[in-house]
Amino acid sequence: MSVIEFVANGVVYSSIIVLASIGLSLIYSIAGFANFAHGDTMTVGAYATLVAFGLIGGLGFTILGVPLGFFVATGVGIAVAAIVAVGTQRIVYDALDVGSIGLLITSIGVAFIYRALIQMGFGAGTVRYDIPSLRPIESLQAYGVLITAHDLATVVSAAVLVIGLHLLLQHTDLGRKMRAMADNPDLARVSGIRTYRVKLWSWVIGAGLAGAGGAFLGLFNQLAPRMGFNLLLVVFAAVILGGIGSVYGAVLGGFLIGMVVEMTPLLSRVGIPVGIEYAEAVAFLIMVVILLVRPTGIAGDADGGGV
Amino acid sequence: MTTTETAVSVVVGFVVLALFLALVTGALGASYFLFLFGLAGMYALLSLGLNSQWGFGGLINFSVAAFFGIGAYGAALMTAGNSPIAGGFNPIFGLIVGLVVAALVAVAIGIPTLRLRADYLAIATLGLAEVIRLFLRNERQWTNGSAGIRGIPSFFEGWPVLGTLPQTMPSLEVVIVPGSPILLGTQFWRQLLNVSLLLAFLGATFFVLRRAQQSPWGRVLRTIRSDEDLAKALGKNTFAFKMQTFVLGSMIMALAGVFYAHLNLFVNPGDLDPITTFYVWVAVILGGSGSNRGALLGGFVVVAIREGSRFVNDFAWFPIDGAPLRLLLIGLLIVLVMRYRPQGVLPPQRELIWPSAIEGSGTPERPTSGVREQKGSDEAGRNGGDNDE
Numbered sequence: 001m002s003v004i005e006f007v008a009n010g011v012v013y014s015s016i017i018v019l020a021s022i023g024l025s026l027i028y029s030i031a032g033f034a035n036f037a038h039g040d041t042m043t044v045g046a047y048a049t050l051v052a053f054g055l056i057g058g059l060g061f062t063i064l065g066v067p068l069g070f071f072v073a074t075g076v077g078i079a080v081a082a083i084v085a086v087g088t089q090r091i092v093y094d095a096l097d098v099g100s101i102g103l104l105i106t107s108i109g110v111a112f113i114y115r116a117l118i119q120m121g122f123g124a125g126t127v128r129y130d131i132p133s134l135r136p137i138e139s140l141q142a143y144g145v146l147i148t149a150h151d152l153a154t155v156v157s158a159a160v161l162v163i164g165l166h167l168l169l170q171h172t173d174l175g176r177k178m179r180a181m182a183d184n185p186d187l188a189r190v191s192g193i194r195t196y197r198v199k200l201w202s203w204v205i206g207a208g209l210a211g212a213g214g215a216f217l218g219l220f221n222q223l224a225p226r227m228g229f230n231l232l233l234v235v236f237a238a239v240i241l242g243g244i245g246s247v248y249g250a251v252l253g254g255f256l257i258g259m260v261v262e263m264t265p266l267l268s269r270v271g272i273p274v275g276i277e278y279a280e281a282v283a284f285l286i287m288v289v290i291l292l293v294r295p296t297g298i299a300g301d302a303d304g305g306g307v
Numbered sequence: 308m309t310t311t312e313t314a315v316s317v318v319v320g321f322v323v324l325a326l327f328l329a330l331v332t333g334a335l336g337a338s339y340f341l342f343l344f345g346l347a348g349m350y351a352l353l354s355l356g357l358n359s360q361w362g363f364g365g366l367i368n369f370s371v372a373a374f375f376g377i378g379a380y381g382a383a384l385m386t387a388g389n390s391p392i393a394g395g396f397n398p399i400f401g402l403i404v405g406l407v408v409a410a411l412v413a414v415a416i417g418i419p420t421l422r423l424r425a426d427y428l429a430i431a432t433l434g435l436a437e438v439i440r441l442f443l444r445n446e447r448q449w450t451n452g453s454a455g456i457r458g459i460p461s462f463f464e465g466w467p468v469l470g471t472l473p474q475t476m477p478s479l480e481v482v483i484v485p486g487s488p489i490l491l492g493t494q495f496w497r498q499l500l501n502v503s504l505l506l507a508f509l510g511a512t513f514f515v516l517r518r519a520q521q522s523p524w525g526r527v528l529r530t531i532r533s534d535e536d537l538a539k540a541l542g543k544n545t546f547a548f549k550m551q552t553f554v555l556g557s558m559i560m561a562l563a564g565v566f567y568a569h570l571n572l573f574v575n576p577g578d579l580d581p582i583t584t585f586y587v588w589v590a591v592i593l594g595g596s597g598s599n600r601g602a603l604l605g606g607f608v609v610v611a612i613r614e615g616s617r618f619v620n621d622f623a624w625f626p627i628d629g630a631p632l633r634l635l636l637i638g639l640l641i642v643l644v645m646r647y648r649p650q651g652v653l654p655p656q657r658e659l660i661w662p663s664a665i666e667g668s669g670t671p672e673r674p675t676s677g678v679r680e681q682k683g684s685d686e687a688g689r690n691g692g693d694n695d696e
Contacts (some may be wrong), residue, residue: 034426092642098649101367101425105592108585109641116635119625225631236430261518277445284434291427292419 002144006263012151014258015139015158016220018251019213020231021238022165023206025250028239029182030202033103037088037111038210039232040118041081044210047118049077053129054157065149066136066219071157074215081211082204089203110160110195111229119225126224154216156173161212162251169247174201182245234261234280237287243300252298257283310320315604315652318457326512330489341498343614348505349563351606352587354590355512355599356559362543362597362655363520364395364552365532367429370416371587372378374409374557376579378564381405383456386464389457391449394429398462402565407560410635412439413554421549444576455575462504463567490559503569508566512559516599528552582634586613589637593644604653612636 024038035041053073061068088110093103134148149288170174180188189195216226221227234257242253264279274282290297327336349559353371360366382401384390420431431458443450450456475497519525530538531545538545566573590609595601616633644651 034430045620092646098645102425102645102649104367104429105588106642106645108588109638109645112634112638112643113587116631116633116638119631119634124628124630181645233430237434240427240430278441281438281441284438287434288431289425290417291415291431295423295427 004144005146006217006266007259008145008147008151008257010262012147012154013221014255015155015237016213016217017258018254019161019209019216019239020160020235021250021257022162022247022252023209023213024211024235025038025239025242025244025247026178026182026202026206027247029200030178031089031093031103032185033100033107034236035206036104036107036232037094037114037227038206038235039230040111040114041085041207041210041228042214042217042231043118043223043228044078044114044214045081045086045207046209046214046223046227047077047122047214048080049073049218050122050127050129051225054077066153067131070129070131070219077215077263078208078211081214082208085203085207086200089200115225115229121227121293126222126226128222129218130220133238149176149303150219153204154220157212161209165209165247169206174198178202200299237283238293239297240287241297243297246297246299249297249299257286260286309403311652311658314351315553319604327497329534336581337491338494338498340431341502342570343610344497345501345505345566346614347607347610348502349567349570350587350590350609351603352505352509352563353560353587354602354606355509355516356563357587357591358556358597358599358602358687359516360553360556361557361591362384362595362602363528363532364556365425365526365535366421366549366553366555366556367425367432368430369433369581369584369588370439371560372581372583373436373439374413374442375564375567376576377409377412377439377575377581378405378561379578380450380456380563380564381408381561382568383452384458384574386460386568387456388458388460391451396540397458397465398569401568402488402562405561405565406558408553409557409564413557414550417550417553421546421553421607433438436579436581436584438581440576440653441678443579450576453576455577456572457573459568459572459574461500461572462566463500469500472500501566504569505566506690508562512562516559524548524551585637585641589640590642591651592649593640593651593652598651598653598655601651601653601655605695 020038024035024040027033027035027038027108031107043123049070050073053070056069056073058067059072061070063071092106095207096102096106131150134150136146136148137152140147167175177188178201181194181198181202182193182194185195188198200279210228217227218229225290235254238253238257240253241252242249242251261279261283262280264274264282265276267274267282326335326340329578330337330340353375356370356374357371361370380397381404385393385396385401385404386398387394416432416435417630420428420435423431444453447454461470463472471495476493476496478493479491481491518526527543528537530541531543531548533680535545567578586609590605591602592605592610593601594603612633616629616636618630619627619632
């Protein structure tokens with residue numbers, strides 16, 4: 001495969017990672033703990049999309065090879081993931097009085113519960129959406145790029161969601177409040193911002209983006225109960241690389257980690273004998289190096305605050 | 308005893324009674340019972356190791372499965388007949404190799420991660436554990452990859468008497484309840500040997516941990532756990548202490564892995580799945596962070612969930628499959644414990660008090676004479692003695 005092909009695959013994979021890492025970074029900075037259930041939130045979104053797509057159907061025309069019904073189903077998946085996350089915050093995390101490490105440990109329990117319920121409902125095997133897979137786009141094949149219209153749809157959708165988030169953060173009231181809370185929660189509360197409500201909104205947005213990431217991951221690959229958890233560490237690597245608390249850092253980190261994971265086979269061409277089965281290991285090692293050298297990441301603040 | 312301790316003792320008593328009845332009536336095979344006991348003890352050993360890192364040192368270590376795997380693979384690679392490297396050695400060498408490699412890997416993991424704050428340490432240890440698991444799965448030429456290593460001998464293979472004990476001991480038939488005899492054959496004696504080995508490991512670990520934790524070293528560690536800045540202000544090299552307890556805990560986990568290799572006689576990379584790490588975390592949190600006997604309790608509960616959920620598949624009318632039920636129970640257990648009793652069922656109480664402080668319990672005795680008279684007699688005694696000041 002040529003370098004251009006690896007880059008193209010990397011861009012597609014990065015789109016999914018970016019959606020997940022933005023959500024994780026938001027939750028980290030506003031709810032204040034490392035949410036180990038984030039990967040399984042992606043799984044929840046993916047399976048909700050599967051069910052919704054089965055109920056809604058194709059709805060006629062397709063955009064970039066993906067039926068309109070799938071986009072609607074993804075909307076449902078986003079909503080379900082958001083509802084589940086807010087419900088978990090209200091039922092589980094609200095009642096806890098244990099500090100961010102205790103919340104981290106609890107989120108692991110929550111992750112297991114999500115995965116167990118999905119596995120009970122859908123079985124442990126893999127499933128796919130009922131969308132016929134496409135051949136690579138001919139016009140791009142001339143440049144040596146082998147991506148399908150589905151991949152393009154994934155990248156475009158991720159871009160739309162990220163731009164939407166940017167507009168939300170910079171130009172709306174809620175976005176301003178979220179940035180204030182991420183920067184200095186006490187000062188935000190003192191200045192009249194309803195921090196609990198903003199926290200719930202950050203769960204809605206963070207989990208919603210994760211759900212979208214999960215839906216597109218299912219399109220890119222396939223659905224399985226472990227799909228989110230398998231991706232969790234890569235997403236953590238992206239968030240740490242980008243810097244906790246910085247959404248734009250998370251975008252950059254997600255992009256870089258996604259590219260690194262997909263382009264690992266190129267290392268053997270340069271003489272470093274690392275096979276593709278170690279792609280994720282490379283991402284983890286980069287994460288550890290960042291933690292050693294620059295724990296705040298590329299764009300994070302010194303105290304990890306700021307969105 | 309506190310109310311919780313009494314309650315736990317009662318529940319444990321009931322469980323022991325129920326198991327005894329099951330054994331006596333033949334519902335539960337004797338050798339399978341011993342196998343379960345061995346498994347529970349293995350989880351207890353893993354919990355003791357994690358307790359030494361998290362309960363006493365405050366280190367969030369999510370790489371338990373990796374050290375467990377290193378111990379298991381070290382023992383397997385050294386002793387199995389068809390091992391890709393080495394092989395055929397006496398199991399004692401497997402034990403030594405497993406522990407030494409675990410210590411080295413612990414140092415390698417600890418150097419970059421132990422200076423990190425708690426949540427970063429959690430993420431980093433989980434990531435590094437995955438790297439180790441991927442390494443063991445992918446380097447097929449050294450580890451047999453996903454196929455795993457079979458043909459691991461029992462730990463006592465080649466020992467003069469114990470090696471052939473299972474075969475030479477006569478099969479007994481015990482009849483306690485008339486009509487259902489209990490057969491104690493070769494399998495039973497083999498499992499009995501395994502359990503004895505486990506008890507030896509557990510006893511040694513318990514002894515070492517108790518001595519270490521009630522020493523000045525243990526005191527510094529507790530200070531680091533409570534307030535690391537204070538420990539640093541007192542001039543302690545906190546990184547060195549954290550590294551020492553990390554290595555100690557990792558070696559205990561590897562010990563459990565070595566036992567597992569000789570119990571199960573088969574290891575594969577699936578044994579390093581992160582779920583193992585979280586089983587042990589549940590055991591420690593449920594039992595009580597910082598408490599060794601809590602770790603033992605937690606180990607038994609985790610095995611009860613693990614093995615109990617297997618039997619669910621035997622009941623066809625039960626709509627839930629075993630594997631997701633296990634996940635659900637573990638998840639619910641974590642959430643419920645953190646919500647209602649974050650300190651665990653048996654938090655350390657008397658374990659935290661120095662033994663010398665509770666010796667001679669009871670109120671101080673009234674002195675028989677006044678202070679002045681005592682002082683006078685003391686000085687008289689001192690003047691009469693050596694005056695080398």
